Amino acid sequence: MNPLVLSDADYKAVFERITQLALEYVASVGDQPSFPKITGSETEALFAKPLPEQGMGNCSLDDLDRVIEFVRVTSPRFLGYVLGSGEPIGAAADLLASVLNQNVTAWRSSPSAVTIERVVVGWLAEAIGCTGFSGSLTGGGSSANLMGLALAREARVPANECGARPGTVYASEQIHMSIPKAIALLGIGRENLRLIPCDDNFRIRVDLLRTSVERDVRAGLTPIAIVGSAGTVSTGSIDPLPELAEVARESGAWFHVDGAYGALAAIAEPAKFAGLNQTDSLSLDPHKWLYQPLDCGCLLYRDAAAARRAFSHTGDYAKSLVDDPVEGFAFFEETIELSRRFRALKIWLSLRYHGLGNFREAIRNDLTHAQLLAGLIAKQPELELLAPVALSAVCFRYRSRNDADRECDALNQEILQRVVRRGKVFLSNATIHGSFALRACIVNHRTTPEDIEQVVSEVLAVGRELSAG
Template sequence: MHMSIPKAIALLGIGRQNLRLIPVDKDFRMRTDALEAAIVEDKGADRTPIAIVATAGTVATGAIDPLCEIAEIAHREGLWLHVDGAYGGLAALAVPEQFQGLSSADSLSLDAHKWLYQPLDCGCLLYGDPARARQTFAGSGDYVRIFNQDCDEAFAFFDESFELSRRFRALKLWMSLQYHGRQAFREAIRRDLHHAQMLAQAVATQPGLEVLSPVTLSAVCFRHRTKDNEAILRRVIDRGRVYLSNATINGQFALRACFVNHRTTAADALAIVEEIMSAADELNG
């Protein structure tokens, strides 16, 4: 679960204790049996489930929840289905077969500053039914009336967002799409996915390294089997050739490489293993 979910719960005033975390399977995907059990348990305790938050590409590993099955549960139970696609959702442009069920979401969050290669910040929220969003943000259908000498129109606060003065964030994305076209973005995303697979294969050839989670999208989590991985990460960053982040996978500190740059090359991907092994060797000194 991304940190934005409990933050949203807090902003809504629902209370952190009312956020139910659902267990995942061995591939870090939401377990639908556990989801159904949680709904039954909550209803039995006189609690009212209101929404399910699924993930289309988790930040740590890139795992994609079983969206079709989750959508069926949400529809059957009358629950809102939100899909967090901030990191991975835009990969549906390149590999739509991995995102079956995404179109069933009631709302979908996307970050163009991740996998559409835009500068910070450029995120958006999409609704399956815009009318429901307008009704919600306008206060149960009560619109503010704006009168002047030239117009008499209904105005929804939703149309202007929560911010007042703000820059034209969408311009950079619109210009990129107009200039390059969607196909260029599809091809760039496919290259990123390929680079992740290349790295995973390179890690597998090193007896001292191991991949810690399935490589579903472009995030690769791995570790050195015998060395201090936190120390390795510090050395790699100090060397300045490649940059990695980290994650915790099944309680283990993991080195995490995530490919979301259209300038990345195959040589860059393979250089990661070279840097890890060199940094590990330096720790012996």
């Protein structure tokens, strides 16, 4: 008897228990605290147990209750960072994807899975107004940005054969940290990333961008890429994409857009994202604003040949022997990964089950909720909105008795910690013009107007408590 292979009945018991736990979790998310009440040492005490030499059988499932009790809950009032809310149909598909255990690397390794990923990538492109782009699903926005900049580097200063050559990359000072990280990893060097100041709406100053590019060109440097943001992480601002496309065209630079946070909102508000279809590559994150379970990012590109130039390193053992373009297709020729998970199944099933229209509606609700929150903040003299609300990120603070910045920062830091500890709403923070801001980011299909009202009442309650003390 092979101890790793169970009977149908034993498998059924395990799968039924897992399904039951999953369904209980989904049913309970509305009532859960927005963050579990537990300390670091308590989690260690609970879970840091010796590696079992002997199998525990069904007893191994017992601790799953504790795992679930102390995860960060996908509550409708979890509004920190840019964290999607986990759509359960996608989650069910993810379980099946794991059971199917497909290697989505080439048509010949998994015909239906590879075809579905190509279809889903096409759907995503079409949904945001970039019909005709191709691409692939990734672990997240950071890897999509890394891959986008790898395409840029190979297109403008090819490095695959002879090593990295100097060149410059341009982005606003609001750019997400995954861009400098990618530039470091690609050997371009962070000193060659020009961080361009923003206007009052946290959008890149195109006049200063032009000056910077011209200065570098005069100095003999090669502009590799201009990176725009379609939703900056702090405030959700969207750079003027058509103008960035023009500067890229004029300077011969690649045009990449980091749309990990915002680009999928083009499904609901295409006008805000004019110019998205003028990019050479762009990242988006279905695990953020398409509410899909982690992990699932996506890189789209206009020209698949550019992706192959960057990533094709086929060993003899992997060469395709067929002429048919569909059957010969290989993701590993266009991506970093060779072995790849069947990420597309969750998007495919979730989109087919609900329809794009319902996602559009959910994204619209998030945008409306952000405006609702901004409006409620504006009505409270004790609160101050710190940045325009371009998408669904709302940055604000509680005013201290005297508005000296340092005192205000310290007060709001304390407010944030106490609000999170109270467990009713979860906020994170941002730095706006050097000041500490409370930040709510609404990419949550379960959030209601009442949840938004609770953000205000919680911050006011804690702010008043601290100010009185």
